Amino acid sequence: MPELRRPRVLIADDREENRYVLSRVLxxxxxxxxxxxxxxxxxxxxxxLPDVIILDVRLPDxxxxxxxxxxKSDHRTASIPVLQISASFVSSDDRVRALEAGADGYLTHPIxxxxxxxxxxxxxxxRTAEAAARQSAEQxxxxxxxxxxxxxLIDRNGALVRWNKAFAQICGPKVEIRAGDEASSFLKGLLxxxxxxxxxxxxxxxxxxxxxxxxxxxANPIKGExxxxxxxxxxxxxxxxxxxxxxxxxAEKLAATGKLANAIAHEINNPLEALTNxxxxxxxxxxxxxxxxxxxxxxxxxxxxxxxxxxxxxxxxDSQRPILIEMGALIxxxxxxFERSAAQRRVHLALSRQQEVSICGFPGQLxxxxxxxxxxATEAAPPGSEVxxxxxxxxxxxNGGARITIHDxxxxxxxxxxxxxxxxxxxTKDLKGSGLGLWVSKTLVxxxxxxxxxxxxxxxxxxxxxxxxxxxxxxxxxxxx
Numbered sequence: 001m002p003e004l005r006r007p008r009v010l011i012a013d014d015r016e017e018n019r020y021v022l023s024r025v026l027x028x029x030x031x032x033x034x035x036x037x038x039x040x041x042x043x044x045x046x047x048x049l050p051d052v053i054i055l056d057v058r059l060p061d062x063x064x065x066x067x068x069x070x071x072k073s074d075h076r077t078a079s080i081p082v083l084q085i086s087a088s089f090v091s092s093d094d095r096v097r098a099l100e101a102g103a104d105g106y107l108t109h110p111i112x113x114x115x116x117x118x119x120x121x122x123x124x125x126x127r128t129a130e131a132a133a134r135q136s137a138e139q140x141x142x143x144x145x146x147x148x149x150x151x152x153l154i155d156r157n158g159a160l161v162r163w164n165k166a167f168a169q170i171c172g173p174k175v176e177i178r179a180g181d182e183a184s185s186f187l188k189g190l191l192x193x194x195x196x197x198x199x200x201x202x203x204x205x206x207x208x209x210x211x212x213x214x215x216x217x218x219a220n221p222i223k224g225e226x227x228x229x230x231x232x233x234x235x236x237x238x239x240x241x242x243x244x245x246x247x248x249x250x251a252e253k254l255a256a257t258g259k260l261a262n263a264i265a266h267e268i269n270n271p272l273e274a275l276t277n278x279x280x281x282x283x284x285x286x287x288x289x290x291x292x293x294x295x296x297x298x299x300x301x302x303x304x305x306x307x308x309x310x311x312x313x314x315x316x317x318d319s320q321r322p323i324l325i326e327m328g329a330l331i332x333x334x335x336x337x338f339e340r341s342a343a344q345r346r347v348h349l350a351l352s353r354q355q356e357v358s359i360c361g362f363p364g365q366l367x368x369x370x371x372x373x374x375x376x377a378t379e380a381a382p383p384g385s386e387v388x389x390x391x392x393x394x395x396x397x398x399n400g401g402a403r404i405t406i407h408d409x410x411x412x413x414x415x416x417x418x419x420x421x422x423x424x425x426x427x428t429k430d431l432k433g434s435g436l437g438l439w440v441s442k443t444l445v446x447x448x449x450x451x452x453x454x455x456x457x458x459x460x461x462x463x464x465x466x467x468x469x470x471x472x473x474x475x476x477x478x479x480x481x
Contacts, residue, residue, distance in 0.1 A: 007124055008032045010050040012042035012067070013085075014060050018109075022054060022116070029117045039067045046077045052123050057086040057098065065101045072102030079130060081123035085111065150235035153222075154183045154197060161230070170235045172211055183233070191217065197231055213239045245443070322360045327402045327471070328353035328391045330363060334370045335389065338378055346383040349374065353391035357402045359471045365444045366471075369452075372437045373406050373467050380410030380465065394470065401450070401472035412458035413465055421454070445469055 009031045013019045016037070023033040034050065036042040039062025046053060053071065057064035064084055071077045084098040087109035095106045104126065105119055144151065150167030152160055160181050168177060171190060184194035196204045196219035204219040218234040282294035328351075335349045342349050377387045387408050394403040413421065424439040445452045450471040457463055 006030055006032045007051040008034065009120065010034050010036065010042065010045050010048075010053045012036040012039070012045070012053065012059065012064075013056040014038070014058060015056075018056070022111075025113045025116055026120065029120075031120070038062070039064070042067050043070060046071050046074075046080065049077065050080065051127065052120050053080055053082045054120075055082055055084050055103075057084055057089045057094070065097060068098065068101045068103050079127065079134075081105070081127050083107065083119060083123060085109065148237075150237075152177075152183075152233040152235075153230065154233055155230045158183050158197060160186060167233075167235055170210065170213070170215060170237055183231075196233060207238070210235075213237055214242050215239075322362060324358055325361050325363050325366065327357045327359060327366075327404065328355065330366060331370055331389060331391055331404060334367055334374055337371065338374055342378045342387070345378065345381070347378050347381045348386045349378070349389065350386045351389045351391075354393055357391050357393045359402050359448075359473050361448045361471065365447070369441045369444050369469065370404065370406075372441050373469070376437070377406050377408040377410075377465070377467070381408040382410060385409045396470060396472070399472050401470060404469045404471075405466055407464060407466040409464040412463040413454070413456040414458070418454075418456065422452075445471070448472075 007030070009026050011019050011022050011026075011033055012035075013022070014037055019035045019037070023035065026033050034045060034048075036045045037060075039059040042053070042055060042059070043062075055064050055068055059067065064086075068082050068084060071080065071082060081104040082102065083105040084103040085107045086094065089098075090108045098106045104123055107116065107119060145165045147164060148166055150164065150170040152163035152167050155161050160177065160179060160183050162179065163177060168175075171177065175190060177186070183197045187194045187196055190210065191208045195206070196217055202221065205216065207214060207216050209215070214237075216234075216236040216238050218236070220232045220234070222229040222232060279294075279298060282291045282298070285291045285294060331353065332351060335351055339349055374387070374389065381387050385408070387406065389407075390403075390405045392403050392405075394401055422438050422442045442452050448471050450469060452467065452469050454465060454467045456465040
């Protein structure tokens with residue numbers, strides 16, 4: 001095994017006999033010793049980085065106090081423990097002066113050999129502990145700075161203590177961050193609110209725009225043994241994620257509209273054929289009353305075409321802010337788009353609704369949600385069956401809202417895929433499905449602060465699947481923005 005390195009001690013004393021005695025004692029205890037007789041010599045020898053320096057107060061050229069101060073002010077030698085010794089400066093004031101200059105210990109002659117060795121060993125242990133602490137702090141800081149999320153520590157008094165590089169980068173180059181600044185004032189300037197740190201002991205999470213970036217801001221309390229020790233403030237740049245989600249939502253919206261093209265074509269083609277026939281009959285009718293009757297019916301067919309066109313456009317155009325929506329009417333409009341394709345499969349769409357079940361929301365987004373669910377139910381239902389769709393008012397958690405259930409009598413959903421049903425890109429339709437429909441539906445329902453869930457059964461004669469969507473009545477429409 002390799003021989004362990006012996007700790008090295010620098011002894012600086014103007015008296016050779018003192019250096020000799022101290023060297024003999026320490027070498028006998030397992031130390032290697034080097035010597036210096038002047039202050040300049042001690043400073044030069046300190047650059048070789050001994051493990052401990054024993055420094056006499058009285059030196060011929062420079063005071064031992066000054067030598068100690070210079071050693072401690074040099075970043076290369078500042079961590080070396082310094083033991084000051086003296087035969088003439090033995091008062092308490094001398095000891096205080098040495099310690100204030102940076103000395104780590106102070107002994108006066110005559111020095112007991114056991115006390116000397118024990119003191120040097122104690123200083124070595126102190127240096128080892130400090131080195132380990134510095135290494136641990138450097139590793140912690142490196143890990144802290146390597147995180148992609150921005151983190152800042154806030155003390156119990158609400159002041160910023162430290163932060164990592166990502167935190168400063170997310171805040172931006174124009175934002176000045178200073179240790180000791182009040183966190184609430186800093187956040188008001190950055191986000192326009194101090195909500196993340198306003199309530200002690202509570203978790204917080206919300207999204208804000210910082211410049212052109214979308215940032216998720218979280219604050220978690222640091223729990224001590226008796227009380228809160230402060231908070232950890234987390235900034236997570238989610239701009240790219242939001243852009244990706246928007247792209248997926250847009251793609252699925254276009255795909256959903258494409259799937260409606262066939263149904264819309266049928267819905268428009270039939271009244272167009274009727275309109276053509278009615279115009280022909282009106283042009284060849286011998287009496288004015290017959291002409292008026294044919295034109296009245298033609299006008300009804302035109303209104304039907306206009307209604308279908310308006311419904312299809314709602315998939316692409318939506319209100320900029322949430323509006324009051326009567327859910328029964330919205331669901332009825334969606335059903336009308338799928339009735340013909342359902343009839344071709346010999347599936348009947350049965351709607352049961354209460355009057356005036358209203359919420360605040362985005363009608364285009366909810367049309368996409370229920371269009372997706374009703375189309376899925378129509379495709380899952382066996383020929384000759386019904387898809388039951390119900391719209392009811394409901395109170396949940398003290399809040400009013402709407403509950404929409406869509407039940408089919410299909411084969412049911414296999415248990416092994418139920419947990420994956422709302423995952424993006426998961427589909428059971430092979431190349432016919434994008435795997436985004438239910439994920440998008442859940443995303444839009446959550447945006448409306450609602451919930452979507454399902455139950456399914458594969459038992460013979462009892463098989464089927466029911467999707468339930470709950471949408472609360474949000475009093476302040478801005479909460480959905």
